[in-house]
Amino acid sequence: MSAETPVELIAPSFRLQRKMGGPASRLLTPEAYRKANAALEEIIPPIDEEVRRLLQELQEALQAKVPGGRDIMWNNAHEIRGLAGTVSKITLGQAANLICHYLNDTASDFLPDQDVMQTIVVVAMQALREEADTDPMIKVMVQDGARAVLAQRHREGRD
Amino acid sequence: MPGLNSLHVLVVDDNPHMRSIVVAILRGVDIGIVQEASDGADAMEVMRGGAPDIVIVDLNMFPIDGLEFTKMIRTGVDSPYPFIPIIMMTGHTERTKVTAARDSGVNELVAKPISAKTLLDRIVAVIDRPRSFVQTTAYTGPCRRRGGGGKEFAGKLRRKSDNKAKAEQSNESKEETA
Numbered sequence A: 001m002s003a004e005t006p007v008e009l010i011a012p013s014f015r016l017q018r019k020m021g022g023p024a025s026r027l028l029t030p031e032a033y034r035k036a037n038a039a040l041e042e043i044i045p046p047i048d049e050e051v052r053r054l055l056q057e058l059q060e061a062l063q064a065k066v067p068g069g070r071d072i073m074w075n076n077a078h079e080i081r082g083l084a085g086t087v088s089k090i091t092l093g094q095a096a097n098l099i100c101h102y103l104n105d106t107a108s109d110f111l112p113d114q115d116v117m118q119t120i121v122v123v124a125m126q127a128l129r130e131e132a133d134t135d136p137m138i139k140v141m142v143q144d145g146a147r148a149v150l151a152q153r154h155r156e157g158r159d
Numbered sequence B: 001m002p003g004l005n006s007l008h009v010l011v012v013d014d015n016p017h018m019r020s021i022v023v024a025i026l027r028g029v030d031i032g033i034v035q036e037a038s039d040g041a042d043a044m045e046v047m048r049g050g051a052p053d054i055v056i057v058d059l060n061m062f063p064i065d066g067l068e069f070t071k072m073i074r075t076g077v078d079s080p081y082p083f084i085p086i087i088m089m090t091g092h093t094e095r096t097k098v099t100a101a102r103d104s105g106v107n108e109l110v111a112k113p114i115s116a117k118t119l120l121d122r123i124v125a126v127i128d129r130p131r132s133f134v135q136t137t138a139y140t141g142p143c144r145r146r147g148g149g150g151k152e153f154a155g156k157l158r159r160k161s162d163n164k165a166k167a168e169q170s171n172e173s174k175e176e177t178a
Helices: A015-020 A030-042 A045-063 A069-086 A090-103 A114-127 A134-153 B016-028 B041-050 B067-073 B095-104 B116-128 B160-177
Strands: A008-010 B008-012 B033-037 B054-058 B087-092 B108-111 B133-135 B140-142
Touching: A015 B116, A030 A045, A030 B016, A030 B116, A045 A069, A045 A114, A045 B016, A069 A090, A069 A114, A069 B016, A090 A114, A090 A134, A114 A134, B008 B041, B016 B033, B016 B116, B033 B041, B041 B054, B054 B067, B054 B108, B054 B116, B067 B087, B067 B095, B067 B140, B067 B160, B087 B095, B087 B116, B095 B108, B108 B116
Parallel strands: B008 B033, B008 B054, B054 B087, B087 B108
Antiparallel strands: A008 B133, B133 B140
């Protein structure tokens, strides 16, 4: 790029459409979307195992009470939030979101309240169950967890 | 007819489970070649081995995050494909993160949790609605003015900062009438 022409504008490329023989929207039919969803359904079991592993690691970091543990907890909760939503485990996603919300705006050496965190971890474990999203008891547990997080953030002067 | 099986997509994410979700969606719609890489360096190596058509990358990766990886592709002196369409996945939907992703040079952003529909809609966007590519000293990537392609905007002016322009347009039309 020369000094005389500080901005170069390159025309959009339709190479991929040519390669595919037409627009992608024509090829990605409702049937294609259905097949993609079916393929997604098939990989749910290994994701359950991964969520269990992440929760276990999160709990160990919580109990270890060492600086830096906060980052492990936030990262694991963030991963669980993404995975849970993708495989439609709504309550699990909500529980993981509560952990992220509680730990948001805190430094790496932050030591979270054990009781509040433990409450949400238990909710997340329960939310892994097959019928969790239709269980009214778990919905109540999530609401209790949300109240506990809000109250704790308030006590810590963060809300 | 070639179709979707002629496409080559590279998925870059340090989380193998997230990768498996994306790969399952792509293979579910019969995309021909789906390659995986666990980090930016690995992805660069894969890209040197064969030209992917689209890269799907996660924002939150270690040691090189998705933003840095995108900048490496767009501006790196040894970058094999600086104009390749990049779709970034992120669980961070705060404005600052979205802006950072856009400014790194990604074509499309998909918020987690991803679904087959959201991901495939982004793929349709990069194929069917490609944008002009802009190279300046400060930015290299697809034109950030969606739809305009860098051309004069001909639509309605809705921004507060457009009030002056509206007033000027109105004055011009009055003059023409007079």
